[in-house]
Amino acid sequence: MTSIKDVANLAGVAVGTVSRVINNSGAVKPKTRQKVEEAIQELNYFPNEVARNFKMQKSKMVALLLPSIWNPFFSELAYYIEDELDREGYKLMLCNSGGKPEKELYYLDMLRQNKVAGIVGITYNDIENNVSNDIPIVSIDRHFNKKITCVTSDNYEGGRLALRELVKAGARKPAFMGSVTSVFSETMNRREGFIHEAQVLGVDYVIYEKPDPIVDNQAFISEFLQKHGDADGIFAITDMFAASYIDQASKQGIRVPEDVKVIGYDGIQDSPYFHPILSTIRQPVEEMARTTIRLLYDKIEGIPLEKQVYRIPVVFRQGETT
Amino acid sequence: MTSIKDVANLAGVAVGTVSRVINNSGAVKPKTRQKVEEAIQELNYFPNEVARNFKMQKSKMVALLLPSIWNPFFSELAYYIEDELDREGYKLMLCNSGGKPEKELYYLDMLRQNKVAGIVGITYNDIENNVSNDIPIVSIDRHFNKKITCVTSDNYEGGRLALRELVKAGARKPAFMGSVTSVFSETMNRREGFIHEAQVLGVDYVIYEKPDPIVDNQAFISEFLQKHGDADGIFAITDMFAASYIDQASKQGIRVPEDVKVIGYDGIQDSPYFHPILSTIRQPVEEMARTTIRLLYDKIEGIPLEKQVYRIPVVFRQGETT
Numbered sequence: 304m305t306s307i308k309d310v311a312n313l314a315g316v317a318v319g320t321v322s323r324v325i326n327n328s329g330a331v332k333p334k335t336r337q338k339v340e341e342a343i344q345e346l347n348y349f350p351n352e353v354a355r356n357f358k359m360q361k362s363k364m365v366a367l368l369l370p371s372i373w374n375p376f377f378s379e380l381a382y383y384i385e386d387e388l389d390r391e392g393y394k395l396m397l398c399n400s401g402g403k404p405e406k407e408l409y410y411l412d413m414l415r416q417n418k419v420a421g422i423v424g425i426t427y428n429d430i431e432n433n434v435s436n437d438i439p440i441v442s443i444d445r446h447f448n449k450k451i452t453c454v455t456s457d458n459y460e461g462g463r464l465a466l467r468e469l470v471k472a473g474a475r476k477p478a479f480m481g482s483v484t485s486v487f488s489e490t491m492n493r494r495e496g497f498i499h500e501a502q503v504l505g506v507d508y509v510i511y512e513k514p515d516p517i518v519d520n521q522a523f524i525s526e527f528l529q530k531h532g533d534a535d536g537i538f539a540i541t542d543m544f545a546a547s548y549i550d551q552a553s554k555q556g557i558r559v560p561e562d563v564k565v566i567g568y569d570g571i572q573d574s575p576y577f578h579p580i581l582s583t584i585r586q587p588v589e590e591m592a593r594t595t596i597r598l599l600y601d602k603i604e605g606i607p608l609e610k611q612v613y614r615i616p617v618v619f620r621q622g623e624t625t
Numbered sequence: 626m627t628s629i630k631d632v633a634n635l636a637g638v639a640v641g642t643v644s645r646v647i648n649n650s651g652a653v654k655p656k657t658r659q660k661v662e663e664a665i666q667e668l669n670y671f672p673n674e675v676a677r678n679f680k681m682q683k684s685k686m687v688a689l690l691l692p693s694i695w696n697p698f699f700s701e702l703a704y705y706i707e708d709e710l711d712r713e714g715y716k717l718m719l720c721n722s723g724g725k726p727e728k729e730l731y732y733l734d735m736l737r738q739n740k741v742a743g744i745v746g747i748t749y750n751d752i753e754n755n756v757s758n759d760i761p762i763v764s765i766d767r768h769f770n771k772k773i774t775c776v777t778s779d780n781y782e783g784g785r786l787a788l789r790e791l792v793k794a795g796a797r798k799p800a801f802m803g804s805v806t807s808v809f810s811e812t813m814n815r816r817e818g819f820i821h822e823a824q825v826l827g828v829d830y831v832i833y834e835k836p837d838p839i840v841d842n843q844a845f846i847s848e849f850l851q852k853h854g855d856a857d858g859i860f861a862i863t864d865m866f867a868a869s870y871i872d873q874a875s876k877q878g879i880r881v882p883e884d885v886k887v888i889g890y891d892g893i894q895d896s897p898y899f900h901p902i903l904s905t906i907r908q909p910v911e912e913m914a915r916t917t918i919r920l921l922y923d924k925i926e927g928i929p930l931e932k933q934v935y936r937i938p939v940v941f942r943q944g945e946t947t
Contacts, residue, residue: 372700372703372707378694378695395718398707546898550898574868
């Protein structure tokens with residue numbers, strides 16, 4: 304097997320020089336660097352990353368901690384996160400927590416042992432006391448207290464936009480429908496923006512919500528239909544809620560969009576073949592992913608960040624339900 | 626920081642004993658093991674995995690190389706693969722190849738450098754010469770020549786089942802519609818099973834296919850509708866093809882299932898809220914994932930496997946299109 308010594312011999316330089324080239328540390332003359340790189344190529348030398356990590360005490364590995372890769376929003380996010388990491392030679396370790404706090408803690412412990420370079424965390428539980436200060440972390444959709452950087456879609460603007468679009472489509476009594484997490488979550492801003500805009504426009508509105516997680520979706524929507532039969536517009540906190548509402552309402556003879564206009568949030572539905580195609584507030588998934596990784600790089604390099612929360616603009620996407 | 630020496634001192638044993646407990650290598654008396662484990666707990670000692678990997682020259686990391694985690698079939702697969710790996714303390718590294726051969730080669734090189742414990746590969750390109758013999762690998766859906774173990778759904782039985790279900794639903798001239806990869810792929814057995822069963826039952830049938838990838842889906846289906854307007858049953862090679870066919874056929878006034886019965890393959894559609902709900906051959910994703918990882922463990926341990934191809938039974942799932 305080729306060793307670093309063979310490379311140094313062929314290039315006519317010291318082993319330390321080859322090491323500096325491989326690790327991109329310390330000054331090396333361009334001409335020397337070229338000679339080393341040529342020798343590496345000619346000998347087909349693979350620096351042993353495990354050994355290198357041992358010396359440098361860090362790995363080029365970033366962990367993505369999320370509830371479930373099976374969810375289409377998270378899998379799209381993971382796709383772009385991996386793509387952005389790969390541009391700088393980082394690899395992605397995937398950790399599904401199932402949304403369970405004990406599994407999240409277990410993974411955070413494991414990640415500490417493994418000395419990952421950084422963590423991207425999507426968690427809806429209150430685990431902030433267990434987030435170690437010594438690992439760079441950027442969270443998505445979720446504030447932590449310990450000055451943890453957070454990247455989200457602009458939920459507040461999304462809520463305002465949804466209200467405006469419902470009114471534009473003819474709704475006179477729009478309703479917000481969603482679940483509320485026990486700790487503050489960025490998604491709550493969807494409701495705040497909705498309320499703000501209704502007040503600005505002087506529109507009568509309904510807020511209907513239950514604690515997260517909502518176990519019985521069907522009962523939740525049934526109750527809404529009983530209590531708020533006069534609502535003629537729905538802004539659902541997620542696309543899945545919107546689709547579930549439409550399904551149940553249609554069984555009661557309510558037509559969408561003729562009787563009730565419906566807007567979801569997420570924009571994960573990307574097949575034009577399955578109906579209804581939801582009108583929705585589209586999360587800028589790709590930009591959220593790339594921004595998250597660029598901020599994580601800054602943290603890894605020790606560069607101070609300007610803000611704690613980065614909000615990426617959203618757009619309304621017209622479907623068949625408004 | 627706590628070191629392995631501190632643990633050895635507190636437990637009253639030699640450093641080598643602590644090492645054997647941590648690495649689960651060599652004989653340690655149960656009582657001694659307990660003392661060491663208690664000391665580890667008391668000191669909150671995290672064995673440094675990077676250092677351990679360096680000594681053992683391997684990591685507890687398995688790489689998953691797939692076209693795109695964004696695809697719902699692959700994200701479901703990845704979910705169960707990670708879950709199964711986690712049971713034995715392995716971690717999952719995610720690599721999206723975009724289905725491009727050059728990206729697949731790039732990742733295989735990278736994985737060699739990183740000394741992962743094993744690879745799960747989902748690839749549809751002919752990269753078998755670049756698959757190294759020294760890393761345990763199990764592929765999904767794809768044969769390699771070099772005796773690489775492959776786990777697939779039972780595509781042949783799936784094809785037979787689809788033909789039978791179409792006939793049962795009333796189709797008298799069923800058609801197979803799909804794409805053909807340049808190298809042999811397990812998915813081709815879907816067509817073989819379909820043909821076999823049509824011949825057994827003495828049913829007139831149509832085979833309609835083009836080389837993979839089909840760039841213009843719409844033109845592909847248009848041509849089919851022109852050439853084979855008499856087909857009254859469709860077995861599409863994937864659910865996406867089935868959905869695309871239904872969309873285009875309905876624009877020409879063809880009703881599904883009244884005029885044409887349609888069956889897809891995959892069973893990735895798991896929301897009951899979007900229509901049509903496809904009748905489909907469901908891939909046993911969870912069992913494929915868990916089987917793959919268990920076979921990979923055997924390979925890592927050097928246990929010889931009985932077969933080269935493991936085929937997991939499929940089932941028909943009734944939807945709204947037959």
